[in-house]
Amino acid sequence: MNAVTARSATLNDLPTLHQFLQALVEAERPFDKTLQEGKIYYYDLQELIESDDAEVLVLEKDGNLLACGYAHIRQAKLYLKHTRYAHLGFMFVVPEYRGKGLNQQLIAELKKWILSKGVKEVRLEVYEENTGAVKAYEKAGFSKLLTTMRCELE
Template sequence: MEVITRSATVADLPVLAEFLQMLVEAERPFDVTLQRGRIIYYDLRELIESDESELLVLEKEGALVGCGYAKILKARAYLVYEQYAHLGFMFVLPEYRGMGLNQQLISTLKQWAVLKGIREMRLEVYEENTGAIKAYEKAGFSKLLATMRCSLD
């Protein structure tokens, strides 16, 4: 059976909350600044209910296997576009990776953004997360800016 892409619903929130914690755990090795314990990156309900965002899920045989969202944000005044679609919460269960599902999500989110009149999509990814970077480059993204930090402890 194929994996379908659909808009998330409020009924999906418990599984999405689990996916969020799995994503946090996957990102911990890349970011020493993350707090310990449970972290909430996103207001998932708001992403589902807002007209300015689209939270998608991947579903196979009634079970969720992945997710991702695009949210329209205001660009900085000096940039070419006034708004852009920010891509986030890109997650696919480990056993479903390598099947093109991330590309399926991104493609659908790009279509949503274009229908909303958006002409640019941006995302953030950890520099050391080479697998994710390769997947995003395959989807047409290119590196733009590196964020750097310095601990003052």
């Protein structure tokens, strides 16, 4: 049985990554009633793949993509102690491979890349009601920092 391996995404991966993105959008719809109907593209995946300040990582087994995620180095707000931070996003594991440690593998590999860039602050957003994802990120060392609140006016 071949192991699951990590590698940088390529432009050839875009069709599968776009499928993963739409599956992620569908999984997040129950948590956010403000999302538009139809296809949504949260990220410009080609730009991220081609950027020196981003790493789009995929996990692969037997030539099949099983998971993906990205780290993007960004400038921090002027009032923060750190000048740059890495934002994690597009964390997705195909349903049949969930619960097998792939998200932890992705995060560990992305953390290595982030450290190689001289960055030590890592942030991400997750829907608070998505308890499975929250627990997975807490297991990877993340802690809650801020809650975004909204109000719809009539």
